Amino acid sequence: MIRAALAVAALLALPIAAGAEEISFPAEDGATLRAFHVPAASGVPRRPTVVALHGCGGLARPDQPLRLPAREADWAARLTALGHPMLFPDSFGSRGLGEACGRADHPMRSEARRAGDARAALAWVAGQPGEAPGGAFLIGWSHGGSTVLATLGGAPREGMLRGAIAFYPGCGATLTGSPDWAAPVPLLMLLGGADDWTPARRCVALAERAPARVELRLFAGAHHMFDHPTQAPRTRSLPNGQTVTFGADPAAREAAIAAVTGFLAAR
Numbered sequence: 001m002i003r004a005a006l007a008v009a010a011l012l013a014l015p016i017a018a019g020a021e022e023i024s025f026p027a028e029d030g031a032t033l034r035a036f037h038v039p040a041a042s043g044v045p046r047r048p049t050v051v052a053l054h055g056c057g058g059l060a061r062p063d064q065p066l067r068l069p070a071r072e073a074d075w076a077a078r079l080t081a082l083g084h085p086m087l088f089p090d091s092f093g094s095r096g097l098g099e100a101c102g103r104a105d106h107p108m109r110s111e112a113r114r115a116g117d118a119r120a121a122l123a124w125v126a127g128q129p130g131e132a133p134g135g136a137f138l139i140g141w142s143h144g145g146s147t148v149l150a151t152l153g154g155a156p157r158e159g160m161l162r163g164a165i166a167f168y169p170g171c172g173a174t175l176t177g178s179p180d181w182a183a184p185v186p187l188l189m190l191l192g193g194a195d196d197w198t199p200a201r202r203c204v205a206l207a208e209r210a211p212a213r214v215e216l217r218l219f220a221g222a223h224h225m226f227d228h229p230t231q232a233p234r235t236r237s238l239p240n241g242q243t244v245t246f247g248a249d250p251a252a253r254e255a256a257i258a259a260v261t262g263f264l265a266a267r
Contacts, residue, residue, distance in 0.1 A: 019038075019039045020036065020037065020038045020039070021036075021037055022034060022035070022036055022037075022065065022066050023035050023036075023037050024094075025120065025121075025124045026120065027094075027113075027116060027117050027120045028113075028116035028117070028119060028120050029113055029116060031094060031095050032094060033089050033090065033091070033094045033117060033120060033121070034066055034089075034090045034093065034094045035066075035087055035088055035089040035090060035121065035124075036059065036066045036067075036068060036087070036088040036090070037085070037086070037087050037088075038076045038080050038085065038086045038087075038088075039080065039085050040080050040083045040084060040085045041080050041081045041083070044081070044082065044083040045083050046083050046085075046130065046132070047082060047083035047084045047132070047264070048084065048131070048132045048134065048135070048136050048137055048162060048267075049084065049085045049086065049087060049125045049128075049131060049136040049137070050079055050084045050085070050086045050087070050136065050137045050138075050139055050264075051086075051087045051089070051118065051121045051122055051125060051136050051137070051138050051139070052072060052075065052076075052086055052087065052088045052139050052140070052144070053088075053089070053091075053114070053117075053118060053138070053139070053140030053141070053143075053144030053145075053147050053148060054069075054072065054088065054090065054091070054092075054140075054141065054143075054144050055101075055140075055141045055142040055143050055144055056099055056100040056101035056102075056142055056143040057069065057099045057101060058090060058091070058092035058093055058097070058098070058099055058100075059072075059088060059090040059092070059093060060090060060093045061093055061098065062093045062094075062095075062096045062097075064093070066088070066090055066093070068088065070228065070229055070230055070231070071141065071225065071227065071228045071229065071231075072088060072141075074228075074229040075139075075227075076088075078257070078261075079260075079261075079264070082261065082264070082265075084137070084264065087121055087124070087125060087136075089117050089118075089120070089121045091108050091113070091114050091117045092108060095107075095108070100143055101143075101238055101239075102238025102239040102240040102242060103239055103240070104240060112150075114143075114144075114147040114150070115147055115150040115151045115154055117147075118138060118140075118147055118148070118150075118151040118156075119151065119154070119156055119157070119160075122135070122136055122138070122156060122157075122160040122161055123157075123160065125160075126159075126160050133159075134159065134162045135159055135160045135161045135162040135185075136160065136161060136162065137161075137162060137163050137164065137165065137264060137267075138151060138161055138163075138164040138165070139164070139165040139166075139167075139260075140165075140166055140167065140169070141167040141168070141225075141227075142167065142168055142169065142170075142197070142198060142224065142225070143170075144167075145166035145167050145168060145169030145170075145189075145198075146166075146169040146170045146171075146172075146198075148164050148165070148166040148169065148187075149166055149169055149171065149181075149206075151164070152164055152181075152182075152183050152184060152185070152187065153181045153182070155184055156184070161184075161185050162185055162186075162267050163185050163186045163187070163188070163263065163264070163267045164183070164185060164186070164187045164188070165187070165188045165189075165190070165260060165263060166187065166188070166189045166190070166203075167190050167227060167256075168190065168191055168192055168195055168197070168198050168200075168224050168225070168226075169189070169198060169203060170198040170202075171198075171202035171203040171205075171206050172202065181206075181209075182210060182213070183210050183213040183214055184213075185213075186213055186214075186215070186263070186267065187210075187213055187214045187215070188214075188215045188217070188259060188260070188263045189203055189206075189207060189214060189215070189216050189217070190217045190219070190227070190256050190259060190260075191203055191204070191216070191217065191218045191219070192218075192219055192221075192222035192223050192224055192226050192249070192252065193218050193219055193220040193221055193222055194220075194221050194222060194223050194245070195222070195223055195224045196223070196224070196244055196245055197223075197224040197242075197244035197245070197246060198224060200218055203216070204216065204218065215259075215263070217255065217256065217259050219249065219251075219252035219255060219256070221249065221252075222249040222251075222252035223245045223246050223247055223249065224244060224245065224246040225246040225247060225248070226247075226248060226249040226252040226253060226256070227248070227252070227253045227256045227257075228246075228247060228248040228253070229248065229253070230248065231246070231247045231248050232247050232248070233245060233246070233247030233248070233249075234246065234247055
């Protein structure tokens with residue numbers, strides 16, 4: 001494993017716990033995964049690690065140091081202050097790939113190699129000294145949220161995962177169409193009622209299949225990326241011809257923060 005200390009103040013939108021660093025570990029397909037590790041804040045009780053899966057934009061181009069976008073940095077500051085170390089594996093830049101937004105031909109599919117990256121990250125966490133028994137948490141946004149669902153459907157090794165959180169995932173048939181799909185651990189899904197990028201209806205149907213395991217929060221009027229700390233709502237045309245809306249919704253964001261912190265605290 002390679003460790004390189006980073007000048008995090010220049011890379012992050014918000015201050016986070018001291019000691020953040022870039023690390024690397026092997027992926028299931030033989031690639032070397034770069035990841036950004038943020039330790040828990042000092043002076044607070046240590047809680048289980050949260051493995052965080054980026055969206056379709058990735059974390060950095062292959063020739064750049066890893067950085068946390070404002071959304072991920074905001075969550076890192078918030079959750080590490082509560083005692084949760086965080087690990088952000090970079091599935092795209094680690095393999096020399098750019099963003100996947102609206103690109104059906106992108107090789108990093110949520111249900112295949114990215115789910116393998118999630119499992120590799122969970123295995124890395126399980127091997128760290130001082131990690132709480134019972135496994136880590138998994139959280140993901142959009143493409144990363146879909147990867148959360150795919151990882152659950154692949155039945156992660158027992159004891160590595162205690163709970164999962166998926167922000168506005170795509171709940172398409174390739175991920176969840178099998179009648180055998182199940183959530184082996186508690187799952188919190190947070191969806192925007194006005195999301196035209198990854199519409200909520202399929203995820204609502206999925207949650208109805210497993211009400212004992214899946215907690216659903218649907219925020220009326222909220223678009224994709226509603227938990228962003230600063231992004232004003234805007235539209236974007238994707239390479240596949242789709243025009244989508246995304247951006248912060250302050251009320252939905254505050255409710256999502258309460259839902260996530262409550263979910264983590266209960267486990």
